[in-house]
Structure formats: C-alpha cells, structure tokens
Amino acid sequence: MTKQGRGGLAAGWLAAWALAAGAAQAAAPAGPRAEVMHWWTSSSESAAVRKFAEAYRAAGGVWVDTAVAGADQAKAVAINRIVGGNPPTAAQFNTTKQFRDLIDQGSLNNVDDIAARDHWDQLMPGPMLDVIRVNGHYYALPVDIHMSTWIWYSKAAFKKAGIAKEPATPDELFAALDQLKAAGVVGLAHGGQPWQENILFQAMLANVGGKQLYLQVLRDRDPKALNSEAFKKVLVAFKRLQSYVDTGSPNRNWNDATAMLISGKAGVQIMGDWAKGEFAAAKQTAGKDYGCIAGLGPAVPYLIQGDAFVFPKTTNADAVKAQKLLATSMLAPAAQLEFSKLKGSLPVRSDIDVASMDACAQAGMAIMKDKSRQVGMIEVFLTPDQNGALQDVLTAFWNTKMPVEKAQKSIAAALRD
Structure with a gap:
C-alpha cells in the first residue's frame, strides 16, 4: 500500500471514530447547565474556583464559567443582568449587605431546603448567618470564611x-x-x-x-x-x-x-x-x-467575612435544579477542603477536618472555636x-x-x- 493509501485509510478510521464518539456524546443526556458569575481571576483564585467547577461536573452538571475581573465590576454586571431579566444561574457576592436590595426586591430564590438539610445553623458562623438569613429565609450560599x-x-x-x-x-x-x-x-x-x-x-x-x-x-x-x-x-x-x-x-x-x-x-x-x-x-x-x-x-x-453565591429568581425547573446542584456540590466536604487550600480561606463548615491545611488555616480554625471572638x-x-x-x-x-x-x-x- 502506498503512503498516501495508508494515510487515507487512517483518515477514514479517524473520521468513523469521530462520528461514533460524537453520536455517543450527543446521546448522553446533558446535566443541569449552570452559568456561574464570579470575580476570582488571580492565579490562586482561578485555581481554587476550578475545584468547585470540577465538583459540579463530577456531580453531573455543566459548568459555564463567567469570570469578571474586579469585585465591584462583577457585582455591577450581575445586578444589571438580574434586573434586566437575563440573570446567571449563580452570582458571587460577599457575605455582607451587598445583596440586601435584591432580597427586598424579591429577585432571589431562597435555599431554605439546603440550609435545613445541611444544618447551617449548627455548622456556620453566626455573623454570616445573620447576613444571609432575612425574615427566616436563607438567600445566599456561603462557600468560605475569610478573615x-x-x-x-x-x-x-x-x-x-x-x-x-x-x-x-x-x-x-x-x-x-x-x-x-x-x-x-x-x-x-x-x-x-x-x-x-x-x-x-x-x-x-x-x-x-x-x-x-x-x-x-x-x-x-x-x-x-x-x-x-x-x-x-x-x-x-x-x-x-x-x-x-x-x-x-x-x-x-x-x-x-x-x-x-x-x-x-x-x-x-x-x-x-x-x-x-x-x-x-x-x-x-x-x-x-x-x-x-x-x-x-x-x-x-x-x-469574619467570606464569599457567597446568590441564586437569581427563576421558575425554570432546569435552572432551579442547577442552583440546587451547585449548592450541594460547593458544600461537599472534599470540594470545601480543596477550594480553601488554594484560596487561602477556611471551609465554611465547622465539621471539616483541616489537619491537612497549612499552619495559618489551622490557627484560624482554632480561633473560630471561640465564638466570643467571631465578629x-x-x-x-x-x-x-x-x-x-x-x-x-x-x-x-x-x-x-x-x-x-x-x-x-x-x-x-x-x-x-
């Protein structure tokens, strides 16, 4: 067989394989698609957020990353999109009063069921819960603790x-x-x-x-x-x-x-x-x-401060499913630990073993056990x-x-x- 003939046969096999792979991929059901808007763009932040993306994909979801440089700019873009009727699935804010107007305007879905299931009241710091809990409802997902x-x-x-x-x-x-x-x-x-x-x-x-x-x-x-x-x-x-x-x-x-x-x-x-x-x-x-x-x-x-994700109001069943899967996967112990190691934060859940984290993180977690110092x-x-x-x-x-x-x-x- 000539060199050209061998190349043509190989090309044919490759084309057939590609068609078969494409058909199999098309046949596989796509998981919940989540557009996640955040401002984590520095080298360490980018590495950290990839751990959340990996956890979401491992849980069967499709992560669509929308990174906006600068916290103020990212928040402004998120608010404009929410108000404009084209919201992302989830948007990053800090665990402060930054998103209180969105709550008051009825622009966010609550995550009460996730908070109850995962015992947030027992596992998360009071200063954070005081911000995200409004009129008895939980309107954001805290994902880390920063000091x-x-x-x-x-x-x-x-x-x-x-x-x-x-x-x-x-x-x-x-x-x-x-x-x-x-x-x-x-x-x-x-x-x-x-x-x-x-x-x-x-x-x-x-x-x-x-x-x-x-x-x-x-x-x-x-x-x-x-x-x-x-x-x-x-x-x-x-x-x-x-x-x-x-x-x-x-x-x-x-x-x-x-x-x-x-x-x-x-x-x-x-x-x-x-x-x-x-x-x-x-x-x-x-x-x-x-x-x-x-x-x-x-x-x-x-x-105490930290990062949290809010979930813009939607009645679309697929979008709600994506929001709940995001909340579940981001709070999974392994994702919390690996994210925090790269981000420099503490896991937001107090039941996570931080023995594998650095000396500063362990010192911070020890201080957190004294609730009188949590402010x-x-x-x-x-x-x-x-x-x-x-x-x-x-x-x-x-x-x-x-x-x-x-x-x-x-x-x-x-x-x-």
Missing part, C-alpha cells in the same frame, strides 16, 4: 532586620516596622486603594481598640465612642502606618503587595487570608517562609452607602495632612444614621 485583617510577615525580611520575635502587641508591631525601615526594607507592603485602607483601619480598630470599641463604632455607631479618646488613638495608629509604605504604593493591587513579601522586598502586609493563596502559588510555606498573625492579643476579634467585618454592619462614606474619609485622611480631630468628626458624620 480580613491578618498580619503577614516575611521571614527573610525579619531576619535581615534582626527581628527575632513575632510581634504580639500593637507596640511590638510598630517596633518591628521601625526595624524593617532602618534595615532598608519596605516596612508595610500596601496597595493604595480605598478598600485596602479600609482594611488597615479595621485592623487598627480591632487590635488597638479591642472588641468593645469595634462594635460600638461599627455596629452601634455610638456617638460617644466615635468621639472618644480611645477612637482617636485608633486613628492615630492607622495614620502612623502610612509612614512605612513605599512611594509605589498608590493604586498597587493587593496581590502585587503580597509579592513584595514573597520576594523579601517588604516585611509586613495587613490583608485578608486570600493573600495566603499567593504564598501557596509561589511555593512558600507558612511558618517557614512567612508568618501569620490573626490578632495582636488573645482577645482580639476575628473579623463580623465592617460591611456586615454598614450599608454600602455608609461604608462608602467611611472609606472616603479614611482615604482622604490617609493621603492628606488632615488633622486627626477632623477625621474623627468626619467619620462620626459619615456613620450617623
């Missing part, structure tokens, strides 16, 4: 600066920042964006002010607390952090700030535990290459408008020579009901 004010530090940078002991108080943290600065290392790796300054403020409010003042300021919005000397001390500590950032800080992304710790260029970053995903992607190990501090003291509140992060207590007004003041205070007294009065005004 927004972890203090990360580079072991290499600390060694270079001669810092032998991990900071255990606010005074010790500032002393370490001074040593880093003196050693020619950037003390605080920070991205000069309003939401990141908000995180620094929360960190100082929790660590310098303590749980009582934190709740008085954010939950109660108590004028006496807002105008107190204790709150002024918090604002002074917040502004002091600005003296340790580098000139490249403005508009830097959070993951680029984390990269400064990974390279040893900077010593400290105050950021949520999603930063841990960047360390993992760089093959760095907690306790060996970097350290993590959940709070500068044994009673500092553990500020909602800032957006759990504030409406988006209130949070935006507070953020405006904090950013102005951070970037200008605004007197602390003016900042204090402006925050009191921003949080006034």
Whole structure:
C-alpha cells in the first residue's frame, strides 16, 4: 500500500471514530447547565474556583464559567443582568449587605431546603448567618470564611532586620516596622486603594481598640465612642502606618503587595487570608517562609467575612435544579477542603477536618472555636452607602495632612444614621 493509501485509510478510521464518539456524546443526556458569575481571576483564585467547577461536573452538571475581573465590576454586571431579566444561574457576592436590595426586591430564590438539610445553623458562623438569613429565609450560599485583617510577615525580611520575635502587641508591631525601615526594607507592603485602607483601619480598630470599641463604632455607631479618646488613638495608629509604605504604593493591587513579601522586598502586609493563596502559588510555606498573625492579643476579634453565591429568581425547573446542584456540590466536604487550600480561606463548615491545611488555616480554625471572638467585618454592619462614606474619609485622611480631630468628626458624620 502506498503512503498516501495508508494515510487515507487512517483518515477514514479517524473520521468513523469521530462520528461514533460524537453520536455517543450527543446521546448522553446533558446535566443541569449552570452559568456561574464570579470575580476570582488571580492565579490562586482561578485555581481554587476550578475545584468547585470540577465538583459540579463530577456531580453531573455543566459548568459555564463567567469570570469578571474586579469585585465591584462583577457585582455591577450581575445586578444589571438580574434586573434586566437575563440573570446567571449563580452570582458571587460577599457575605455582607451587598445583596440586601435584591432580597427586598424579591429577585432571589431562597435555599431554605439546603440550609435545613445541611444544618447551617449548627455548622456556620453566626455573623454570616445573620447576613444571609432575612425574615427566616436563607438567600445566599456561603462557600468560605475569610478573615480580613491578618498580619503577614516575611521571614527573610525579619531576619535581615534582626527581628527575632513575632510581634504580639500593637507596640511590638510598630517596633518591628521601625526595624524593617532602618534595615532598608519596605516596612508595610500596601496597595493604595480605598478598600485596602479600609482594611488597615479595621485592623487598627480591632487590635488597638479591642472588641468593645469595634462594635460600638461599627455596629452601634455610638456617638460617644466615635468621639472618644480611645477612637482617636485608633486613628492615630492607622495614620502612623502610612509612614512605612513605599512611594509605589498608590493604586498597587493587593496581590502585587503580597509579592513584595514573597520576594523579601517588604516585611509586613495587613490583608485578608486570600493573600495566603499567593504564598501557596509561589511555593512558600507558612511558618517557614512567612508568618501569620490573626490578632495582636488573645482577645482580639476575628473579623469574619467570606464569599457567597446568590441564586437569581427563576421558575425554570432546569435552572432551579442547577442552583440546587451547585449548592450541594460547593458544600461537599472534599470540594470545601480543596477550594480553601488554594484560596487561602477556611471551609465554611465547622465539621471539616483541616489537619491537612497549612499552619495559618489551622490557627484560624482554632480561633473560630471561640465564638466570643467571631465578629463580623465592617460591611456586615454598614450599608454600602455608609461604608462608602467611611472609606472616603479614611482615604482622604490617609493621603492628606488632615488633622486627626477632623477625621474623627468626619467619620462620626459619615456613620450617623
């Protein structure tokens, strides 16, 4: 047989195989199709969300990934599509008041049956349940727990600066920042964006002010607390952090700030535990290459936030089936564990064994067992408008020579009901 003849026969067999495979695939019933809208686009986030996609496909579903860069942009797109009558099957939000308007407008399906079946009230943190449960109904699926004010530090940078002991108080943290600065290392790796300054403020409010003042300021919005000397001390500590950032800080992304710790260029970053995903992607190990501090003291509140998916209102039976399969597959123990390892979060279910997770995750899970330290992060207590007004003041205070007294009065005004 000629070379051409052999090639023609092979092509014929290949074509026949392709037709048969195509027919078999066409005959196989397609599972529930779910378009999942999210903002997980960094390297660690993308790797993590693939674990949810794999779990959904393994359960028989068809995952359609719609990633939108930037949380604010993704939420805006999701809301516009829901209001416009072309909703995705599920859309990512944070476990805050961000989606309360959608609930009030009757735009979301509840997941009461999943919550009852999986015992959410027993297995999930109270601050999260308080947000997603409205008038006795559950309107979002929490998928992870993040703590927004972890203090990360580079072991290499600390060694270079001669810092032998991990900071255990606010005074010790500032002393370490001074040593880093003196050693020619950037003390605080920070991205000069309003939401990141908000995180620094929360960190100082929790660590310098303590749980009582934190709740008085954010939950109660108590004028006496807002105008107190204790709150002024918090604002002074917040502004002091600005003296340790580098000139490249403005508009830097959070993951680029984390990269400064990974390279040893900077010593400290105050950021949520999603930063841990960047360390993992760089093959760095907690306790060996970097350290993590959940709070500068044994009673500092553990500020809980997380990610959740809402399910837009639909009566389409296939869409509802897809929503329920998503809820089931995302909360499966194996999916929860593998997702959290890559994302840097904690599993949202307290019954999951985290022995295979890193040292920081295990420390966080241990703290979570003390319910007195479980406190909602800032957006759990504030409406988006209130949070935006507070953020405006904090950013102005951070970037200008605004007197602390003016900042204090402006925050009191921003949080006034």
